[in-house]
Amino acid sequence: MPEHRHASTRSTATGPWVIDTRDLGRRAGSSRAYKRSVPAEGLGLLGVIAVPPGGVVELDLLLESVVEGVLVTGTAATVVEGECSRCLEPLSAEVEVELTELYAYPDSATDETTEEGEVSRLHDDLVDLEPVVRDALVLALPQVPLCSPDCLGLCVDCGGRLADLGPDHGHETIDPRWAALQERFDGNRDNPEEN
Structure with missing residues (x-):
């Protein structure tokens, strides 16, 4: 058996x-x-x-x-x-x-x-x-694979590859709390007589 x-x-x-x-x-x-x-x-x-x-x-x-x-x-x-x-x-x-x-x-x-x-x-x-x-x-295998250890990734604003965009790449961002004030000043720049 x-x-x-x-x-x-x-x-x-x-x-x-x-x-x-x-x-x-x-x-x-x-x-x-x-x-x-x-x-x-x-x-x-x-x-x-x-x-x-x-x-x-x-x-x-x-x-x-x-x-x-x-x-x-x-x-x-x-x-x-x-x-x-x-x-x-x-x-x-x-x-x-x-x-x-x-x-x-x-x-x-x-x-x-x-x-x-x-x-x-x-x-x-x-x-x-x-x-x-x-x-x-x-x-x-790497759990987080990288094309190079110093890869800069993507721009959080436009999604472009930071290595291709260059060191001067940037986006002007305004704190939302100041956005209304910024719009008012931009409007005054367009109409200087209102100042």
Whole structure:
């Protein structure tokens, strides 16, 4: 019966994010390098900054068999696009993150002593990289993307981009409490005889 219980929880995950580790074996110390381009459209902070349509994540990884499971180390890199939070200009940036993640073998000491979600796990000798890479990349993205750290933003009066408008740009503003007085004086300037 235990085999039947195990068989019912078998993973059938496939796709570009999934790596089969059977050829790695369970002998501690064996390793294998993987380089892969994975489609990742929309990965990021949607509506703010994300991988554009047709975008990919470049994975450069080393998978090592260790006593408790498979240790994945390496980098994930991609290009993201969005718009500047201050001036709304389109922007593009390269993002690269370092990855280090242990995928525990079923019934290993790590598997037995950790809660679900505390550590990644191997399912049918398959490593699903998507959650780990997605989390690492999203955490590396700026929550407030800027085209440059010193971006001046937009003019609050006319909405123009301050970097394009120049340092002399300005709007005369009158305190609404003085507006009636200002109108009276402007009216007197038009009719000097009334003074």
